[in-house]
Amino acid sequence: MLKQLSLRWKMVLSYAIPLLILLAIVGINQVKMNAAVEKSNALNDSAYLTPDILKINENITRMQRSSYAYILSGGNQSSGSSYSRKIYQDSSVSIETTFAKLDKGTYSPAFVADLNKLRGIYNAVKESNGQLVKLVDDGKVKEAMEAFKLGNSVRIAQDGDSLADDTAKFDLASRDRLREMVTEDIKSAKNVVVFGTLAAIVLLMGFGILVSLYLSRDISTNASQVSTTATSIAATLAQHEKAVTQQGSSVSETTSTVEELVSSARLSSEQADSAATSARAAQETTARGLELVTRNQADVLFLEEKMSAIAKQIMGLSDQAAQIGGISKLVGELAGETNMLALNAAVEAARAGEHGKGFAVVASEIRKLADQSKQSADRATQIVADIQKSTNSMVMIAEEGTKTTHQVSDSVQQTSKAFENLGQLSEGVYQNAQQVLLNSKQQAAALIQINEAMQNINNGSREMISGTSQARIGIDALTKVADHMRTMV
Helix, strand or coil: CHHHCCHHHHHHHHHHHHHHHHHHHHHHHHHHHHHHHHHHHHHHHHHHHHHHHHHHHHHHHHHHHHHHHHHHCCHHHCCCHHHHHHHHHHHHHHHHHHHHHHHCCCCCHHHHHHHHHHHHHHHHHHHHHHHHHHHHHCCCHHHHHHHHHCCHHHHHHHHHHHHHHHHHHHHHHHHHHHHHHHHHHHHHHHHHHHHHHHHHHHHHHHHHHHHHHHHHHHHHHHHHHHHHHHHHHHHHHHHHHHHHHHHHHHHHHHHHHHHHHHHHHCECCCCHHHHHHHHHHHHHHHHHHHHHHHHHHHHHHHHHHHHHHHHHHHHHHHHHHHHHHHHHHHHHHHHHHHHHHHHHHHHHHHHHHHHCHHHHHHHHHHHHHHHHHHHHHHHHHHHHHHHHHHHHHHHHHHHHHHHHHHHHHHHHHHHHHHHHHHHHHHHHHHHHHHHHHHCEHHHHHHHHHHHHHHHHHHHHHHHHHHHHHHHHHHHHHHHHHHHHHHHHC
16 A cells, blocks of 8 residues: 555654654643542532541530530539530531531531531531530529430430441542542553553554664665666667768768759759649648548558457457356366265165255255256356347448448559559659659759758757766766666665
């Protein structure tokens, strides 16, 4: 396929394919890096989840402890009760703030469910401890102590500890998975860049070497052709130069002869009119003869085309006959196989008796072979029909060739008559020319012009010799360039 491409496209192809591979590598690497960035962002976004969960759980514990301290201090009757109440309120505010912060994010369904459970635990602790604080504020310290001893708020807080631990573990496991996925994506991107770049370099080198081989071979072939052509042209120019030199010598000799004829041609002026008239008649007759000869040549060419068409038809007939022979051979082979299968069927039938199942298989094979034989016979029939059509066409072409031959014969007869008239006129011209040769004053001027023309031809021959020498120098330079191109590759 590279042989059919031009030099420009070979160069483009050698760079385009590795470039496309590099672009594909960049695209794949970009996809991998984008995935890694997304997972890294998700990892960064979830970095505060575990601390916030632990912070909520710690504040729930502080609420539990501060409410217990508030009960033990007796509420308003103790100086430490105000500090415990402040810790309780600060912890509640911190929990509310943390929940508000977490509500702004987007998390997995499992984490959202755990967060809602933790919120429920907080609300339960807040409600339970709020009731205990209210009892203390109402002066019912003993009742608050007994209610606290029942352990409802403690159990709720313990559930919060367990849920917070599970949520933190789940978040840490998720963060570990994300971290592993980010590492794998970055590693995969590095592998794509490394191996893809190596593959692109290998392909670039391979295509470069391949294109270089093709280019060097093309340049070497063209240089050889140029060198061969230049050598042939140089030889032709040498022969041409020799011929021109000989022509110059002949022109010089002819010029001398013409100068001698000028003096004798002045005596042939009396019979010039008669010779001119006879020559004019001879020219007209010759023109008619040439026209008829041209027609004769056209007819002969037409006849050759017809005969060529006949030859092609005969070749087609020969090919089709060969196909018939092949099909006949196939039919013979199928017949042989049919006989063998029939023999096998008979043997199987003899062995099996009434239960001859093998006979059915052999009979099926025989039917298949019979179908193939029928197809081959149909094909042979079609080919024979085609041969008949070709034969009919060949007969028609032969008839056309016969008609053309008759036309050529008539043209030749007319040409013969025309040239008979030309012979008679030429005889008259000859008789007059004998007298014109004695006295041709009118030819003197023409011979003088011929003499001048011969001088011009002689000058032109010299210029042609000079131009041929320069052309030979150029051919030598071209041969050197071709040799240099061959040495380059």
